[in-house]
Amino acid sequence: MTHPKNRHTSLAVAVLAAGLAWQGLAVAATVRGTVSLPAELKIGRRFLGHWRVENTNVAMQHANLKGGTMVLLVGPQFQAIPPKNVSVEISGLQATPAAVVVSEGTVVEFKNSDKVAHDLSTPGAPQVMPPERLGSGTIRKQRFATAGEYLVRCTEYPHIVVSVIVTSSPLFSVVEDKGGFKISDVPEGHATLKVWSNGAWVHEQDVDVTAKGLDLTVKVQGSSSAKETAE
Amino acid sequence: MFLSKIWFVLVGLLAGIAVTAAFVAPRPADRRIEQLEGQRMDRAQYAAEQLLKNDARRWIDYVAKLGTDGKLIDALESASHGGDLRPWHESVRTRLRELVPDRQAIGAESIIAVDGKGRVVGRVGDDEGEFGESIAGAEVVADALRGYLSDDVWGANNRLRRIGAAPVLSKSHDRIVGALVVAVETGKRLAEMWKRNLGVEVAIVLRKNVLSSTLPEALLTQLPEVIEEHAAEIASHKRTRALPLYMGNERLLTVAAPFTGEAAEQRAYYVLMTKKSPESDPWALLSSTSSDDLKWGRFPWLPLGGSLIAIIGIGLFLQRMEIENPLKHLRAEVHRLAKQELLKIEDTKYGGKLGGIARDINAAIEHFTHAPLPKSETAKKDISAILDPKAATADGRSFDVSNPVVPAKTAVPAPAAMAASLFGTPRSAPGLGGGPPAIPAAPPPSPFSAPSEPAPFLAPSHAAPPPVAPHHMPPPRPLPPPVVKPAVAPVPVHPSALDITARDTVDPDLAHFARVFEEYVTLRQKCGESIVGLSVEKFTAKLQSNRQQIVAKHNCRTAQFTVYEKDGKAALRAVPVRD
Numbered sequence: 134m135t136h137p138k139n140r141h142t143s144l145a146v147a148v149l150a151a152g153l154a155w156q157g158l159a160v161a162a163t164v165r166g167t168v169s170l171p172a173e174l175k176i177g178r179r180f181l182g183h184w185r186v187e188n189t190n191v192a193m194q195h196a197n198l199k200g201g202t203m204v205l206l207v208g209p210q211f212q213a214i215p216p217k218n219v220s221v222e223i224s225g226l227q228a229t230p231a232a233v234v235v236s237e238g239t240v241v242e243f244k245n246s247d248k249v250a251h252d253l254s255t256p257g258a259p260q261v262m263p264p265e266r267l268g269s270g271t272i273r274k275q276r277f278a279t280a281g282e283y284l285v286r287c288t289e290y291p292h293i294v295v296s297v298i299v300t301s302s303p304l305f306s307v308v309e310d311k312g313g314f315k316i317s318d319v320p321e322g323h324a325t326l327k328v329w330s331n332g333a334w335v336h337e338q339d340v341d342v343t344a345k346g347l348d349l350t351v352k353v354q355g356s357s358s359a360k361e362t363a364e
Numbered sequence: 365m366f367l368s369k370i371w372f373v374l375v376g377l378l379a380g381i382a383v384t385a386a387f388v389a390p391r392p393a394d395r396r397i398e399q400l401e402g403q404r405m406d407r408a409q410y411a412a413e414q415l416l417k418n419d420a421r422r423w424i425d426y427v428a429k430l431g432t433d434g435k436l437i438d439a440l441e442s443a444s445h446g447g448d449l450r451p452w453h454e455s456v457r458t459r460l461r462e463l464v465p466d467r468q469a470i471g472a473e474s475i476i477a478v479d480g481k482g483r484v485v486g487r488v489g490d491d492e493g494e495f496g497e498s499i500a501g502a503e504v505v506a507d508a509l510r511g512y513l514s515d516d517v518w519g520a521n522n523r524l525r526r527i528g529a530a531p532v533l534s535k536s537h538d539r540i541v542g543a544l545v546v547a548v549e550t551g552k553r554l555a556e557m558w559k560r561n562l563g564v565e566v567a568i569v570l571r572k573n574v575l576s577s578t579l580p581e582a583l584l585t586q587l588p589e590v591i592e593e594h595a596a597e598i599a600s601h602k603r604t605r606a607l608p609l610y611m612g613n614e615r616l617l618t619v620a621a622p623f624t625g626e627a628a629e630q631r632a633y634y635v636l637m638t639k640k641s642p643e644s645d646p647w648a649l650l651s652s653t654s655s656d657d658l659k660w661g662r663f664p665w666l667p668l669g670g671s672l673i674a675i676i677g678i679g680l681f682l683q684r685m686e687i688e689n690p691l692k693h694l695r696a697e698v699h700r701l702a703k704q705e706l707l708k709i710e711d712t713k714y715g716g717k718l719g720g721i722a723r724d725i726n727a728a729i730e731h732f733t734h735a736p737l738p739k740s741e742t743a744k745k746d747i748s749a750i751l752d753p754k755a756a757t758a759d760g761r762s763f764d765v766s767n768p769v770v771p772a773k774t775a776v777p778a779p780a781a782m783a784a785s786l787f788g789t790p791r792s793a794p795g796l797g798g799g800p801p802a803i804p805a806a807p808p809p810s811p812f813s814a815p816s817e818p819a820p821f822l823a824p825s826h827a828a829p830p831p832v833a834p835h836h837m838p839p840p841r842p843l844p845p846p847v848v849k850p851a852v853a854p855v856p857v858h859p860s861a862l863d864i865t866a867r868d869t870v871d872p873d874l875a876h877f878a879r880v881f882e883e884y885v886t887l888r889q890k891c892g893e894s895i896v897g898l899s900v901e902k903f904t905a906k907l908q909s910n911r912q913q914i915v916a917k918h919n920c921r922t923a924q925f926t927v928y929e930k931d932g933k934a935a936l937r938a939v940p941v942r943d
Contacts, residue, residue: 177506180625180626181624182515185507185512188511188512194510225482225499226500226501226502248497291626292503293501
């Protein structure tokens with residue numbers, strides 16, 4: 134048997150816990166959905182040559198987005214997260230991840246795991262990250278102090294591009310190869326959803342996040358809207 | 365000379381237009397040549413782009429065909445399972461060497477075989493010993509591993525390489541087991557080939573460096589800067605228009621276009637160049653003509669020669685009509701004037717400057733004969749006064765008949781003064797101060813006989829001489845009124861005058877002087893002037909003296925005297941005779 138006093142205490146704690154749980158559900162919704170990219174952003178090539186023809190035997194495989202497409206929620210009510218170190222590895226002549234979202238003051242580490250050297254820089258903002266040769270197996274640490282979008286490029290291999298998005302918003306998600314994304318713990322209220330792909334903001338829309346969360350289908354328009362805003 | 369002037373102005377304008385055309389006409393031709401050269405460069409650039417495209421496809425097909433080799437397929441399929449690549453590296457490399465024995469000859473720098481994960485299994489050419497590293501991130505390799513046949517251009521390590529890649533399918537053609545990648549030299553070899561095929565100079569530029577060129581690269585230092593200045597134009601139009609480029613003393617016309625693929629991001633361009641034609645000027649055009657250009661049928665000799673002759677002929681005709689003929693006539697009139705066949709030139713016949721010359725001559729004659737005397741002892745004195753200064757003192761103009769004075773030689777006016785009276789020249793003539801030499805020792809003038817016995821001043825040679833006037837003359841009496849005909853004029857004539865007139869048949873000068881004297885006396889009478897004191901001897905001596913002075917001064921043969929009326933009074937005029 135339980136002491137009646139203890140029973141009352143347990144009931145009060147249960148009510149309080151239920152109330153807190155309800156309150157918590159009310160302020161932390163989940164925004165999820167699918168991003169549909171145009172063909173030009175899905176082909177997996179930034180620089181085309183004269184020819185690109187299919188073989189006649191095996192079906193073409195989809196290009197790996199390599200983490201280069203991001204969904205970001207921006208709103209005044211979002212609290213910035215403290216800066217922390219982020220690592221980007223260059224291996225097999227490609228950077229992984231291809232895009233990072235960091236807060237102001239974050240230090241990004243670039244590690245070269247290739248056998249060849251890479252000359253990394255931000256050509257659009259040379260003062261942020263001047264050209265510097267990154268030898269095989271070495272690391273370059275670069276601090277991004279100011280909000281903005283930066284494209285870190287390799288001079289020798291221009292297809293290697295790392296998008297560094299410096300923002301105060303902690304709410305972002307990497308778009309999967311099939312286009313799905315999920316952002317958890319989104320406060321209720323009005324926000325702006327932005328899509329970053331291939332080194333540019335390619336989509337932007339207003340959303341009202343409710344307690345139930347959102348399930349969005351984001352369709353990115355064609356090349357006319359895709360501009361490299363970072364540079 | 366109006367038409368001549370107009371003609372010369374027209375000829376000058378024509379010459380000016382011709383010279384202007386000679387200097388200006390080459391300019392449009394230069395622009396046209398530049399335009400044509402630019403179009404030629406455009407066509408060359410298009411052809412170069414097509415060559416690149418065809419070449420890319422050729423290399424893609426080449427590696428795609430290599431990828432059908434069974435041994436390669438087996439090796440790559442086995443390597444794609446994972447694990448150590450060492451067992452497959454040598455077999456792949458050896459097989460590639462067997463398949464491409466002439467790799468360097470065909471221009472392939474390297475051929476790389478990668479497994480399904482993008483790892484290098486084997487390669488021939490550059491870094492043959494290297495394997496194992498992944499190049500799956502390279503877009504052209506990733507494309508090949510997804511099943512695409514594609515091309516690219518890489519600009520790594522200060523080298524430019526065209527890349528072709530193709531997937532390697534399994535023998536059952538149901539999956540991709542790897543890929544083959546070929547890197548083709550894109551430098552001197554390509555430039556030389558394009559120079560042969562396109563007929564233009566070629567340069568390849570990567571990141572502001574001239575990698576290779578058919579021209580000396582040291583002379584192309586300006587080329588990267590010129591291209592960078594037109595980066596925006598290249599980005600939008602995939603090429604530049606024809607740009608001028610100076611290479612030392614040479615002027616080049618250049619067209620730059622970007623390579624495709626990654627190299628475009630690395631500012632890799634191919635540049636086609638041709639030497640620009642030198643700017644034309646008349647001298648350059650003339651120096652470049654050949655004898656064929658001047659052949660009959662090519663050069664308009666007949667029209668040009670005919671036009672030239674016509675221009676010259678018209679000019680000469682107008683000059684003869686307006687200048688030479690009037691000048692000839694004027695000269696003839698001047699001659700006649702000198703011969704005293706004319707009193708003055710008919711200046712109204714002449715226009716322009718010739719008319720001015722004629723008027724000037726007339727004015728000069730008028731000046732010489734009517735010019736006021738300068739202030740001297742003969743100033744404002746006519747010939748009568750000069751001939752007899754004493755008479756001039758009496759009335760300023762006439763001789764005193766009642767008191768004739770035989771002028772001594774010293775009393776004769778200076779020759780210079782006489783010349784001044786005739787020609788307005790006041791200065792004296794040295795050596796001519798003596799008396800008149802032509803008629804020496806004229807008898808002293810005798811007083812005329814009484815007017816009651818008048819005798820004609822000029823009587824015929826057979827006429828009876830007038831009575832010789834005695835030395836003691838009666839008091840002077842006024843002369844009778846002037847008569848119209850001097851022959852009947854009651855002028856007492858000195859007997860010596862008869863002698864002179866008698867000698868006229870022998871000496872035409874004396875006859876001339878007698879005639880002048882007669883006219884002079886007649887005109888004085890007509891003008892109501894006194895003729896007292898006039899004697900033909902003194903008159904003749906004076907005229908002879910004057911004639912000598914005139915002959916000496918004007919270097920003429922003789923002088924003719926005429927009588928005329930001036931301001932209502934008789935006067936004498938002397939005209940030099942040269943012929």
